[in-house]
Amino acid sequence: MLGRRVLVTGAASGIGAAITELFAREGAKLALIDRSDEALTKVARACEALPLIADLRKSDEVAKAVRTAAERLGGLDCVINAAGVLSVGPFDQGQIEDWEQLIAVNLTGPFLVCRAAVEYLRKAEFATIVNVSSGIALRPLSNYAGYAASKAGLLSFTKVIAQELAPTIRVNAVCPGPIETPMIRDTYPTKSSRKKAEALYALGRFGTSSEVAAAVMFLCAEESSFITGISMAVDGGRSFH
Numbered sequence: 001m002l003g004r005r006v007l008v009t010g011a012a013s014g015i016g017a018a019i020t021e022l023f024a025r026e027g028a029k030l031a032l033i034d035r036s037d038e039a040l041t042k043v044a045r046a047c048e049a050l051p052l053i054a055d056l057r058k059s060d061e062v063a064k065a066v067r068t069a070a071e072r073l074g075g076l077d078c079v080i081n082a083a084g085v086l087s088v089g090p091f092d093q094g095q096i097e098d099w100e101q102l103i104a105v106n107l108t109g110p111f112l113v114c115r116a117a118v119e120y121l122r123k124a125e126f127a128t129i130v131n132v133s134s135g136i137a138l139r140p141l142s143n144y145a146g147y148a149a150s151k152a153g154l155l156s157f158t159k160v161i162a163q164e165l166a167p168t169i170r171v172n173a174v175c176p177g178p179i180e181t182p183m184i185r186d187t188y189p190t191k192s193s194r195k196k197a198e199a200l201y202a203l204g205r206f207g208t209s210s211e212v213a214a215a216v217m218f219l220c221a222e223e224s225s226f227i228t229g230i231s232m233a234v235d236g237g238r239s240f241h
Helices: 014-025 037-047 059-073 096-121 145-165 182-187 191-198 209-220
Strands: 005-009 029-034 050-053 078-081 127-132 169-176 231-234
Touching (some): 005 014, 005 059, 005 096, 014 029, 014 037, 078 209, 096 127, 096 145, 127 209, 145 169, 145 231
Parallel strands (some): 029 050, 078 127, 127 169
């Protein structure tokens, strides 16, 4: 990753922050997009990265942030869409605002970022896009209707643009299971709910952000040069049950 120019969304916390930290250690030049100013500034300072505040639901803010990233980094080699939101509950009891938020951040956001970044990626010698979807997209669970729909849509979007952008740009997705992040800890707040969830996974535990970051790095590296359009499960074995 030495010298690679990388844009990461959702970089202020969780998986996005872990990706940022790993790529920084490997010598990448980084630009980070998030809407959390204080948290993003902290991560950016630690990783010597460029922080950019933007709402991924707004096309003008996304376009400006991506343009600024490309100008400051001297181009783009990798785009990683790690931003995401989660809402859980029976679909017929949910609010339309929750559904719209899930689709806007988890699906429309990556679309806007990729659309804004593609002109810069086409100029790179070895360009990649990695979209962070979810294991729920591969094997849905009850009460995740909006989240599953948004993340499954992201997988289809990934496969379509992998075909459209080949052979110049490789596009792949990773599908994490439950990862030790604040979002997941809020979803499974008790020991009993956590143990019940962990029992669904062959490895019997939740994953870590660093494990997902390693998968993302592989898909951005030359070692995966003959891989495009895949949905890589990083879910402890639930998707093959």
